[in-house]
Amino acid sequence: MSKFCVSCGAQLADNADFCTTCGAKQSAAQPQGAQQIGGQPHPGAQQVNGAAKNFADAAKGLGAAAGQNVKQTFDGVSFDSVKGAMSINDIKNVGKTKNKNTIIGLAAIAVAIVLVIIILCCAITPGWQKPIDRRFKAMNKCDGSLYAKTFADAYNDYVDEHYVEDSDDYDSVEEYYEEQLNDIKDYAEDEYGDNVKYKVKVLKKKELKKSDLKDVEDRYEDYYDESVDVSKGYKVKLKITVKGKDDDDTDNTWMNVYKIDGKWVLEN
Numbered sequence: 001m002s003k004f005c006v007s008c009g010a011q012l013a014d015n016a017d018f019c020t021t022c023g024a025k026q027s028a029a030q031p032q033g034a035q036q037i038g039g040q041p042h043p044g045a046q047q048v049n050g051a052a053k054n055f056a057d058a059a060k061g062l063g064a065a066a067g068q069n070v071k072q073t074f075d076g077v078s079f080d081s082v083k084g085a086m087s088i089n090d091i092k093n094v095g096k097t098k099n100k101n102t103i104i105g106l107a108a109i110a111v112a113i114v115l116v117i118i119i120l121c122c123a124i125t126p127g128w129q130k131p132i133d134r135r136f137k138a139m140n141k142c143d144g145s146l147y148a149k150t151f152a153d154a155y156n157d158y159v160d161e162h163y164v165e166d167s168d169d170y171d172s173v174e175e176y177y178e179e180q181l182n183d184i185k186d187y188a189e190d191e192y193g194d195n196v197k198y199k200v201k202v203l204k205k206k207e208l209k210k211s212d213l214k215d216v217e218d219r220y221e222d223y224y225d226e227s228v229d230v231s232k233g234y235k236v237k238l239k240i241t242v243k244g245k246d247d248d249d250t251d252n253t254w255m256n257v258y259k260i261d262g263k264w265v266l267e268n
Contacts, residue, residue, distance in 0.1 A: 128234050128257045129202060131266045136198045136240075142185055144178030152260040154226035155268045192244025201239040203252065208233035216258055232259040 090102045125133065131150040138147035148156055160173045170176040188196040213230040220228045234257050241250040256267040 127264045128205070128232075128236075128259070131257055131264050132200060132202070132236065132238065132255065135266055136200045138177075139181060139184065139198050142178055142181040144172075144174035144176070144181060147177040147181060148174050150266045151268050152220075152228065152258075152263065152265045154220055154224055154228050154260070155265075157226070158224045188242060189244060192242060192248060193246030194244060196242060196244040199241040199243070203237040203239055205234040205236045208235055208256070208258075213258070216260075220260075228260050229262075230258050230260050231262075233257060 090097070090099060134146050135150045137143070138150065151159075156173050159176060164170045164173055164176055167176075170179070185196060213233050216230045216233070217228055220226045236255050236257060237252060238255055239250065239252050242248065257264060258267065259265075
């Protein structure tokens with residue numbers, strides 16, 4: 001004769017001292033109600049099964065109600081109906097009319113605006129980072145014109161006056177920088193092989209103090225005889241990778257960027 005758990009109704013071996021399903025201790029002799037009679041399960045099992053069925057029925061009812069609410073919300077809604085409900089008057093009076101086509105249209109516009117803002121924020125490079133990107137792009141292409149854009153105008157004027165004007169080798173500052181970049185490329189190829197390329201990643205930045213900015217202004221005054229306005233600056237940590245045909249290397253370094261006379265430039 002089989003017996004059943006006095007707690008959960010699970011079928012047990014005749015000599016079981018505890019239930020292997022719920023762990024409840026079993027009495028030596030089970031009451032009559034604890035046994036299966038006429039093929040009917042233990043009353044405790046009936047209660048458990050009944051509760052499970054009630055829960056399933058309730059969940060099914062809630063799901064059906066939610067589905068019906070969604071159906072009612074979007075019943076009769078189409079692209080044309082929403083488009084036709086987006087006039088100025090419809091939008092102005094939506095609080096009174098509660099027109100669901102107008103509400104859905106406004107919600108769609110709001111979502112689209114948020115997405116556009118997110119995309120723009122991810123795509124637009126901040127001003128302080130542009131001279132960093134230009135510097136390494138110029139190094140990859142040996143582009144003297146792009147390289148010149150990473151320096152303050154006052155510094156480029158100094159280079160022009162001292163290294164270009166009286167030189168027979170250069171006709172412009174850009175040409176002077178281009179030769180410097182080619183020299184850098186030759187050195188890098190000796191170390192890493194042909195087709196050397198630089199990659200840079202910004203790791204973090206720290207805003208510079210006003211005293212640091214004042215020091216830069218003083219330096220331009222002392223070394224270049226130029227009066228400049230340094231309104232902002234960051235100390236930026238970079239991860240720089242240089243890779244050639246034969247070898248590669250990665251290193252972290254710090255670089256300062258300044259906003260000088262309204263233009264973001266690198267420390268020269």
